[in-house]
Amino acid sequence: MRSLIFMVAVPVMVFGAGAQAASIGNAGGLIADTPGIENGKPTADHANAQDRLFVRQATLGGRAEVELGKLAQSRSKSPQIRSFGEKMTADHTRANDQLTRIGRSVNSEVPKGLDPSDAAFREELQQAQGTPFDQRYLLKQIGDHQRTLNLLQWELSYGQNQALVEYSTEMMPIVHEHLRLAQAALAELTGSAAPR
Amino acid sequence: MNKYPVYSAVLMLCSTVAWQAQAADPLPPGATYRPLPTVPPSVVKRNDEAAKPAVMARQQALLQERYDLSDKPMQGVMMSGGRKAVQEGVRVRLKSGTSWDELAKLTPEEIRDRDLLPDGFRPLPHTKQLAGGQVFPQNQIDSIRNFEQRDLRRFDVDFDLPDHLTPEFPPPIFLTTRPELGDVSGGKLLTIRSFYEMMVGIVTPVQMEGLRLLLTPFPQEEFNQTEDRKVADPSLGVACLDCHANLHTNAAFHLTPDLRPQTVRFRLDTPSLRGMFNQQIHGSKRSLRSIEDFTEFEQRTAYFNGDHVSAARKGVHLPDRANQVAMMAQMQNIIDFPPAPKLDPLGKLDPSKAAPQELAGEQVFMGKGRCAECHVPHLEFMDQMMHDLRLERFYKVGMVANDLVAIPDGPIKTFTLRAIKDSPPYLHDGRLMTLADTVEYFNLVLGVKLTSEEKQQLLAYLLTL
Numbered sequence: 001m002r003s004l005i006f007m008v009a010v011p012v013m014v015f016g017a018g019a020q021a022a023s024i025g026n027a028g029g030l031i032a033d034t035p036g037i038e039n040g041k042p043t044a045d046h047a048n049a050q051d052r053l054f055v056r057q058a059t060l061g062g063r064a065e066v067e068l069g070k071l072a073q074s075r076s077k078s079p080q081i082r083s084f085g086e087k088m089t090a091d092h093t094r095a096n097d098q099l100t101r102i103g104r105s106v107n108s109e110v111p112k113g114l115d116p117s118d119a120a121f122r123e124e125l126q127q128a129q130g131t132p133f134d135q136r137y138l139l140k141q142i143g144d145h146q147r148t149l150n151l152l153q154w155e156l157s158y159g160q161n162q163a164l165v166e167y168s169t170e171m172m173p174i175v176h177e178h179l180r181l182a183q184a185a186l187a188e189l190t191g192s193a194a195p196r
Numbered sequence: 197m198n199k200y201p202v203y204s205a206v207l208m209l210c211s212t213v214a215w216q217a218q219a220a221d222p223l224p225p226g227a228t229y230r231p232l233p234t235v236p237p238s239v240v241k242r243n244d245e246a247a248k249p250a251v252m253a254r255q256q257a258l259l260q261e262r263y264d265l266s267d268k269p270m271q272g273v274m275m276s277g278g279r280k281a282v283q284e285g286v287r288v289r290l291k292s293g294t295s296w297d298e299l300a301k302l303t304p305e306e307i308r309d310r311d312l313l314p315d316g317f318r319p320l321p322h323t324k325q326l327a328g329g330q331v332f333p334q335n336q337i338d339s340i341r342n343f344e345q346r347d348l349r350r351f352d353v354d355f356d357l358p359d360h361l362t363p364e365f366p367p368p369i370f371l372t373t374r375p376e377l378g379d380v381s382g383g384k385l386l387t388i389r390s391f392y393e394m395m396v397g398i399v400t401p402v403q404m405e406g407l408r409l410l411l412t413p414f415p416q417e418e419f420n421q422t423e424d425r426k427v428a429d430p431s432l433g434v435a436c437l438d439c440h441a442n443l444h445t446n447a448a449f450h451l452t453p454d455l456r457p458q459t460v461r462f463r464l465d466t467p468s469l470r471g472m473f474n475q476q477i478h479g480s481k482r483s484l485r486s487i488e489d490f491t492e493f494e495q496r497t498a499y500f501n502g503d504h505v506s507a508a509r510k511g512v513h514l515p516d517r518a519n520q521v522a523m524m525a526q527m528q529n530i531i532d533f534p535p536a537p538k539l540d541p542l543g544k545l546d547p548s549k550a551a552p553q554e555l556a557g558e559q560v561f562m563g564k565g566r567c568a569e570c571h572v573p574h575l576e577f578m579d580q581m582m583h584d585l586r587l588e589r590f591y592k593v594g595m596v597a598n599d600l601v602a603i604p605d606g607p608i609k610t611f612t613l614r615a616i617k618d619s620p621p622y623l624h625d626g627r628l629m630t631l632a633d634t635v636e637y638f639n640l641v642l643g644v645k646l647t648s649e650e651k652q653q654l655l656a657y658l659l660t661l
Binding site: 028042147172 | 219221226231233234239243245247250254325593594596
């Protein structure tokens with residue numbers, strides 16, 4: 001577990017020589033104001049509404065990971081969960097920095113601070129301690145990482161901006177691993193059935 | 197519950213409290229639903245056509261990296277119509293520095309951590325994953341254009357596998373009702389124009405009407421009259437037998453209807469309709485319980501897109517259950533397998549007809565290879581179950597290949613192995629090109645450690661089915 005905790009986010013290896021980070025086309029089709037579509041040459045750095053929404057939602061989600069990870073480090077009595085919190089803070093700080101850089105280039109507007117639902121959860125979590133704290137934190141982590149996976153898949157399905165598609169491709173296996181770690185930690189704590 | 201009573205109680209309490217907290221915004225609707233197009237069809241076509249060379253080059257690069265796609269016919273082994281040779285050899289490429297025997301000695305975890313699983317064993321992406329939809333082989337496109345003047349050619353994507361790795365075309369047709377006739381296709385393709393002449397005197401009025409409906413085109417997600425289509429002109433749609441050519445398969449592919457978002461939908465290789473009379477579950481993941489259910493349902497969801505919302509806009513065919521669905525089902529339920537002269541009535545090899553190598557292969561199939569645990573000979577080499585082979589033990593979940601995110605396959609229906617030499621490529625998504633590939637795949641996934649000799653014996657046996 002410990003060695004996994006300190007595993008840094010590995011650069012993505014896209015399998016298949018023909019694979020490339022940028023997607024081709026998307027499930028929703030191009031949007032009408034994409035530069036270059038009248039000549040059949042849409043630009044790869046153009047962002048559509050989905051790209052901008054993705055930056056907003058993923059940034060808010062990432063901020064919650066960082067803040068809740070800090071809380072886990074300071075409040076959990078379990079070394080395993082403190083390490084998990086540390087990994088979440090580190091990995092999502094790095095990912096958020098990357099996303100902020102890309103987000104600036106696509107003019108995505110992201111509200112300041114935590115999403116109200118995450119802020120409310122953090123307040124509730126601060127009232128808990130011991131095993132209930134660990135369980136609530138892990139349950140939230142599992143739900144949030146499931147959600148993040150679906151958000152990344154949605155961006156890969158509909159996004160148009162090459163940098164964001166590359167970002168999503170890179171994050172996909174990392175978030176899968178986070179989910180697996182959270183499920184394993186909850187299983188150890190409660191005896192819940194963790195996916196294989 | 198009994199092991200962790202206190203924790204479980206706390207968990208339940210926590211869940212209740214969390215439910216009362218402010219809910220986060222839901223995911224965007226596109227994560228499940230198909231958006232309406234916002235660009236005029238002429239502009240869509242222009243962009244898709246401009247992107248097509250890169251789309252096809254990218255897929256070819258992936259295929260070449262994963263497989264040996266060359267034309268290597270097996271000496272003296274033809275498909276059941278005698279028109280096309282069965283291809284030989286393992287086509288999946290190993291990662292450098294490994295061999296099949298060395299790979300089989302490693303644990304799934306070692307293979308995953310060292311990234312040694314051959315890429316050809318992983319889920320195979322659609323040629324244009326994010327667009328998805330049905331893609332027909334060129335022989336089907338040409339035939340339907342000639343016989344029906346209907347266009348099955350997409351402007352955004354072409355079929356991606358070479359012809360020699362697909363079933364013979366058109367395939368022979370065998371009927372349970374008229375076994376004495378043998379192949380009734382006469383080497384021709386069933387189309388809406390040809391079926392009557394080909395089948396009058398052979399089938400009943402009910403079966404004929406079922407066949408007519410199976411050959412009647414209806415609007416589909418990529419083939420319809422709206423701006424949300426991938427054919428040049430407004431299209432009449434597609435027919436069931438555009439993929440199930442002559443009630444078998446022409447290897448046309450699609451994406452599964454059963455997953456969203458788009459990027460995780462796995463590829464579907466068209467299954468044969470042969471042996472439908474003995475098949476109790478339908479749809480690789482849905483386990484629909486009758487061919488009637490399947491036939492009726494696919495008509496209303498834009499053919500295999502799992503999307504009744506989008507289908508409603510493009511035109512839905514709602515076949516009458518008693519009068520139309522039943523007839524379509526009755527036609528599908530008389531499609532037999534080709535004869536297998538070396539098998540006895542209960543699916544065992546007849547020792548007086550089979551070669552020693554084939555008989556040895558049957559022993560491997562029934563014993564060490566563990567094939568017969570799902571592909572039960574007297575149940576037409578099926579078991580009416582879905583099984584999860586858990587291939588994800590061997591690779592890191594979440595990797596992306598040509599816009600397909602590789603997630604675990606989960607349980608998939610057991611397919612029959614009768615006349616299996618007739619229906620390449622193999623597995624639900626067509627990721628394996630030859631029967632030799634399937635032997636290596638299951639050798640690894642089931643961990644049965646077959647010797648080279650046993651693999652050859654198993655292969656010889658599979659060709660007798």
